Each structure stands twice: as structure tokens, then as C-alpha cells.
Amino acid sequence: MQVLHLELTNFRSYEAAEITFAPGVNVLVGPNGVGKTNIAEAVGYVSTLNSHRVAADLPLIRQGNDQAIVRSTFSRGQREIQLEIAINQGRANRLQVSGSPVRATDFISQLQTVVFAPEDLSLVKGDPSDRRKFLDEVLVARAPRYHSVKADYDRVVKQRTTLLRSIAGTRGASSRAGAESTLSVWDDQLAAHGASLLFGRLSLLNEISGLVSQAYEHVAPGKSAGIAYLPRSFSDIPSEDSLPRNRQALEELLHKEIALRRSEEFARGVTVVGPHRDDVLLTIGELPAKAYASHGECWSMALALRLAAFELMRTLDDSVGDPVLILDDVFAELDSTRRKALAQVAMTAEQTIITAAVAEDVPAELAAQQFVVTPGQVARGN
């Protein structure tokens, strides 16, 4: 896949900007704060409807406006496809694929990207939610229907937690009994949707774990790295090995756990069972990376996770070509061994978009199509 053209209107720092990308490596160079990352972010957003920098859409809209527009033309095999998003303040965003309005699930199944950015250090050092987000993002990229599975699950958790909180505030046995009978309905929904999400994550982990080890070996030869699912929402299942690989069985297991933890849930007013409480265990040489890894090893791990996602997407049975590799300001963070390893992968990708503050940060072999970024403008360099 290749992004051919990108057009921004009132997106971040850009009032209006247009960029035509080349196949292979594209390097955006410019001092800090001029808007290089905004370009990388726009390409990522048009692919996943997520920004790698912020959780909400509002910061994406240029100050003083109520709408930002991102248009992109990309190629997949012989086909050229146009994507357009209108990001609206206070209203639903409008999504179009080649001129026709589509739903989010159909939109995100179009352009595939893998973004590696300084924020990714939190995949190793950050909260479990960062790792869950990584897993779910890759899951959605791999099978877009999980976009709605995830959305449904999140809504069930929100509904159920609201109900639990209201029960915690209820006095009197009769009204409490009524609320509990409603709760059992949401238990069913939690178990059913939770099992779907859990099943998806476990299948993904199964596919990606070998690739993570390989990628780590490539990035930092010598030590072995691993990734495993930590089903923390189950009190007596310590590792993913003891989880059934079957949606139905997972649903029953969740049901059992929900029943077991009832009083705790009442006391705390939170949904404590379900995949929204799980984590991913990353290990380097048998030790948990979060607690033991050095700063350099954390970078290697984060990079290995992104490269594994890239590898997974390009080697899928129904793969539609390489995802576009986006490397946002990362070369400056890596030592020469890791730079070289990353450069090797970037060279083989159909298209790579790199941002850097100074051209010297980018390995010489990647000195290809260069763009010079100045505040609010992008011009072709070299």
C-alpha cells in the first residue's frame, strides 16, 4: 500500500496543506514544533480513526475552527482509493470512501498503517491500558469487525458499571433486589461480548508472539523476548495457557467469575471482571520488561512490538500489501544498532514515512525523497 496524496484543511497547525508522497522512503525534515508529526498523525488517523498522540478528536481541529478535513488518496495493488474524513466539533465525524459515506468499520478496513513513535515507550513502561490499546488496535487492523466488538464491549462495561454504582447507592432490600435482577441481564451481555473480545485477543496473541520474539532478536540480538496475555480478570487463572481457546467456553468462564466476584463488585461499584482489566506481559530474557528492562531495552521492546504488527499485516493470507510504515521522530531515540535494524525493515516496506528534526538523525541509506517542513507548509526538498 502507498499513500499517494494527502490534503489537510484546518488540521492541527495546517490551514491548508498538500503533499504528494513517493513510493519507498519519504523523509519529512524540520525543526521541532513546525508540524512534521501532524502529517504523520494525519496519515495514521485516516487509517485507524485514532491519533497516536491524543485520545480525543478536538485537538486535531485547528484553533478557531469547528471542522478539520483530511483527504487522502492511496493505492492498494492497482486500485486507487480516496479517503475523506471531516472531523467535526460537537457532531459526528463524516467518513467517505471514494465519495460514498461509510461506517467506521468499513472505513478503517481501507488503508493500513503501522505507526512507531516516542509515545510507544509506554507500551513497555506504561499502564496496562496502553498495552490493551496496542493489542486491540492490531486486532482491529487485522480483522476490522473487532471495531464493533470492542465498541459494544466498552458500552456494556459502561452500562453495567453505572448500574453497579447505582446499586451501591441504594438503600432498602426490595429496590436492591430489583436492581440485581437487572444486573443479571448485563452479566449476560458482559460475558458474551467479553468472550468475543477475549477470544479475538487470544487468537491475535497466538499469531503475533513468534513475530515479537523474531523482531526483538533482529533489533537487539542476544536476548530473547516474549509476549503473553495476562488474564487478570480471573482470580484463579494465572496465565493464558490455562484459558480455553473457544468462545463458548470463555463465556462460561466469565459467567462463573462474575458470580464469584459479585460481593466485591457491589462493594466497589466497578465492573472487576472482563477483558478491560487484563494486561499483556512482556518479557526480556525471562524477566518482566516493565520492572527489569533498561531504557534501551524498553525501546527495543516497543520497536519489536510495532515491527511484529507490521510483519503480521504484510504476511496475512489475505494481505493486500504492506501497511504504510510511519516512523515519527524515533531515530533520534535509538542507538546505531537499533537504527540499522529499523532502517533494514524500512527499506523493504512498500512505503515508509519518516519524520526527523535534523536529516542527520536518519540513517544514510534512507536518504530518499525529502520534504522540508516549515510552520504550516511542506515543500519538496533535495
Added chain:
Amino acid sequence: MFDGAIADLVTELGRLPGVGPKSAQRIAFFILQSEEEDVRRLADSMITVKEKVRFCSECGNVSEEERCRVCVDDRRDRSMICVVEEPKDIVAVEKTREYRGLYHVLGGAISPIDGVGPDDLRIRELMTRLADGRVAEVVIATDPNLEGEATATYLARLLGSMDIAVSRLASGLPVGGDLEYADEVTLGRAFAGRRRIEP
């Protein structure tokens, strides 16, 4: 942007469902340019609807009488009740001309986020209607979304102990559509709800 009366009208229109600020402005200017009698007719019909229309004492459908058109109709099958979320769902089911039973409007679906629990819905009224044993089947036709499904499950449990057949509307493929364009959730449901073809 505008002052006084126009601004007020735009604000009021903007509160209507499906009307954004641009549409509200367009409608406001349309009204401004219309004949006074047309505008008065619109205003009157809005006030009349508020004054005259109430809810059927039996099923909760909109009605200008004590009981709605469906409930007073002797030709309807009184052994069946179709449970819907809103009166407008009755209109949708009626259009099919497939269903000849009675209705029951819940007035929404269970949704803790919106502060709606079973007690806020007309579930007690439904139980009262079912108490005399004349109803043999209840068809649950709540929306096929999370809240609708949760409401359906709740009702199914509640009615489980009674000697009444409970069914849920099937979800599946749209008639006249193409299989390849069906989304995966719908197609998955259609598979789960497949039926045997009698030779």
C-alpha cells in the same frame, strides 16, 4: 449571528432531533418567508397534538381516545402481544400487515447510563395485562442493539415462569439485499438463526 425572534426560532428548531444548526437556520428562513396562514396551521397542529394526543390506557400507544385504535379493534387476535420500545415501532410493524395481535409499548429500553431501569418502563402494566391468562404468546420486538437485547433478556426471564410462549424477532439478512454486502455481525446472527427448509 441573528438577534431576537429569529435567533430564538433557530435555537428552538435546533433542539429538534436530526436538525443541525444549518438546517435550523434554513427552516427558520423558510418560515419567515411563508404565508402567515401556513405558519399558523403548522403552529396549531403542534399545539393540537400536545393537547389531544395521549397514551392508550391499555398498551401505551399514542391515541386520541382512552384506548387506541388497535386495542378497540375486535378483529385483532387478543391472545398475542407484541412488545415494542416506542409507539413509532408499532407503525413499522403495522406496515407489514403480518401481525394481527395486540401491542405493548415499553417507553424505551433498559439503559443504566440514561438512568432507565425496569421500573421506568411499562413492564408492570405488561404483567397486569398478562395476569388474566388470555394471552398465549408474547413477541419481543425491542431494537436489535445492546439495550434492546438486554431488555429482551430481562423480559424473557420475567415471563419464563408463566405459561406463555415468549419469542424474539429474528435478526438476519435484509430481503432483496446481497449476501456479500451484509456486515459480519448481521451475517453471524443470520447463521445462528438459520432455519431448516422443509422439503
